[in-house]
Structure formats: C-alpha cells, structure tokens
Amino acid sequence: MDARSGAVGDTSFADRYRAAVTDRGRLCAGIDPHPELLEAWGLSVDAAGVRAFGDICVEAFAASVAVIKPQVAFFETFGSAGLAALESVISGCQAGGALVIADGKRGDIGSTMAAYARAWLEPASPLCADALTVSPYLGFGSLSPAIELARSEGRAVFALARTSNPEGESLQLARGDGGVTVAQSIVDAAAAENSDGRATVGLVVGATRHHGLQLGELGAPILAPGLGAQGAAASDLPAVFADADQRWVLPASSRSVLRHGPDVTALRDAARRTRDEIEAAFGDQA
Numbered sequence: 001m002d003a004r005s006g007a008v009g010d011t012s013f014a015d016r017y018r019a020a021v022t023d024r025g026r027l028c029a030g031i032d033p034h035p036e037l038l039e040a041w042g043l044s045v046d047a048a049g050v051r052a053f054g055d056i057c058v059e060a061f062a063a064s065v066a067v068i069k070p071q072v073a074f075f076e077t078f079g080s081a082g083l084a085a086l087e088s089v090i091s092g093c094q095a096g097g098a099l100v101i102a103d104g105k106r107g108d109i110g111s112t113m114a115a116y117a118r119a120w121l122e123p124a125s126p127l128c129a130d131a132l133t134v135s136p137y138l139g140f141g142s143l144s145p146a147i148e149l150a151r152s153e154g155r156a157v158f159a160l161a162r163t164s165n166p167e168g169e170s171l172q173l174a175r176g177d178g179g180v181t182v183a184q185s186i187v188d189a190a191a192a193e194n195s196d197g198r199a200t201v202g203l204v205v206g207a208t209r210h211h212g213l214q215l216g217e218l219g220a221p222i223l224a225p226g227l228g229a230q231g232a233a234a235s236d237l238p239a240v241f242a243d244a245d246q247r248w249v250l251p252a253s254s255r256s257v258l259r260h261g262p263d264v265t266a267l268r269d270a271a272r273r274t275r276d277e278i279e280a281a282f283g284d285q286a
C-alpha cells in the first residue's frame with residue numbers, strides 16, 4: 001500500500017485483514033489517551049500530551065500489532081490540534097504495516113453519513129483509516145454510503161451490534177417482527193453485505209458476555225472489545241464466540257495494555273503477551 005496516499009488498489013478488506021492477522025496474530029490494540037493515562041505517563045493533558053502519547057503508541061505497536069484502534073473521542077477533545085495528532089497516529093500506524101480502525105462510532109442520515117465516509121474512508125482525506133466504527137441505530141440502511149465507499153476502496157465499517165457495556169441491552173435485545181432481536185437483525189444485514197467475500201461490514205460484539213448472536217455466516221471481522229479493563233479474559237473468548245468463525249474474531253484491548261507505558265518496550269511486550277494469550281485461548285479451534 002502507498003502509505004502517503006492511502007490507496008490500497010483492488011485488494012479487498014478481507015484479504016488485507018487475513019494477511020495482517022496471519023502475519024501478526026489476532027489483537028486490536030487500542031490507543032485511548034485517557035487523561036488518567038496521560039498523567040500516569042508524565043504527559044500534559046492537552047493536545048501536546050495526546051500527540052506524544054500517540055507517537056509512543058505508534059513506535060510500540062505499528063510494526064508488530066495487526067490492527068490498531070485509536071479512540072477518536074480522546075483526540076477530538078483537543079480540537080484541531082488533537083485531530084492533527086490523530087492524523088499522525090493513523091498514518092504512522094499504516095506506515096508500520098498495521099490496519100487502523102478509527103473508533104468514531106459515526107451514524108447519521110444517509111446524506112450526512114456520506115460526508116462521514118469521505119472523512120474517514122476516502123484516501124484523499126488526511127483522516128483516512130482502514131475502517132471506521134459506525135452506529136446502525138439510525139437504521140442499517142443509513143450506513144449505505146459508508147458501506148459503498150468502503151467496499152470500493154478495500155476498506156470496512158464495523159457496525160455496533162451487541163456492545164460491551166451493560167446499558168446497550170434494552171435497545172439491542174429488543175425484539176422486532178418474527179421475534180428477532182435488533183442486534184441479530186444487524187448481524188443478518190451485515191452478513192448479506194458480505195456475500196461478495198470482501199468483508200466490508202464487520203461488527204462490534206463485546207467480549208464481556210454471552211451475546212446470544214448467530215455470527216457464523218457473517219464473513220467479516222468481529223471486533224470484540226472488553227478484554228482486561230472491562231473484565232473479559234482471553235480464556236473467555238472461545239465460549240463467548242463459540243458460534244462464530246473464530247478466524248474472524250478480533251479481540252480488542254486498550255487500557256490493560258496502555259497501563260504498561262510509557263516505556264515503548266514494555267508496551268510492545270504487553271501487546272505481544274495479550275496477543276499470545278488470545279492465540280493460546282483459541283488454540284487450533286480457529
């Protein structure tokens with residue numbers, strides 16, 4: 001890939017994702033510059049602090065972690081300087097060979113969704129990532145502009161299905177026609193989008209509980225946040241995702257790795273340990 005232009009040619013997200021996790025193992029490392037972490041790392045709680053935090057994370061993770069997920073909110077907090085730091089994180093991670101999921105959880109009516117898609121998935125944008133988290137709760141169809149752009153650019157969206165937080169339950173487990181839960185209807189809609197084999201529509205399904213979803217036909221990555229700080233353990237993963245194709249499960253961890261900073265080697269080792277725990281837990285089931 002041309003790291004400067006962000007162009008990935010005709011390669012599908014499915015191929016890019018498989019290559020990354022085959023080479024580096026299943027882990028999505030989060031870059032979440034919480035104020036508490038900035039202070040613990042001896043950094044200022046401002047744009048300069050998040051830039052330094054991001055630089056350290058890029059050095060620690062870009063060349064060895066398969067997928068990296070900067071949490072957009074922690075950069076947005078500091079306005080244009082924070083977003084400039086995020087641009088640097090995205091391009092630095094991509095230059096090191098990692099795939100980047102911008103965790104922005106964007107969602108709006110279709111015409112505005114198209115603008116979000118251009119911001120996060122169009123190669124000409126300075127914020128262009130490999131994938132963007134999106135909210136389907138304005139209706140799955142409202143995501144179409146982002147899905148279409150992602151498909152044509154070899155990128156992806158990750159739609160929230162069953163989130164890791166307890167507050168999601170009343171909405172996500174509500175049942176519609178035929179008794180299907182809202183979350184399962186999102187899984188099914190995503191699976192239909194992936195019938196071309198390009199894995200354009202991944203899902204977010206928390207690792208923190210048994211979700212009751214049928215994920216076996218998805219055909220795209222399942223971003224599974226919740227390891228460590230939210231209580232899930234690597235050893236929980238095979239049971240939580242027993243119904244999924246476990247080659248597609250991408251466990252995510254932010255704070256439990258980041259607390260080992262700011263030492264670059266300690267951060268890198270923490271990410272490697274987490275990845276090794278995940279791979280050992282899945283064993284040859286994947």
Ligand SMILES: O=c1ccn([C@@H]2O[C@H](COP(=O)(O)O)[C@@H](O)[C@H]2O)c(=O)[nH]1
Nearest residue numbers: 071163164165206225229230253254255
């Ligand atoms: O359901 C969801 C969706 C997204 N997240 C995000 O993942 C990380 C988790 O951070 P930890 O420090 O590992 O708890 C964070 O950026 C969340 O916004 C999630 O946790 N759950």
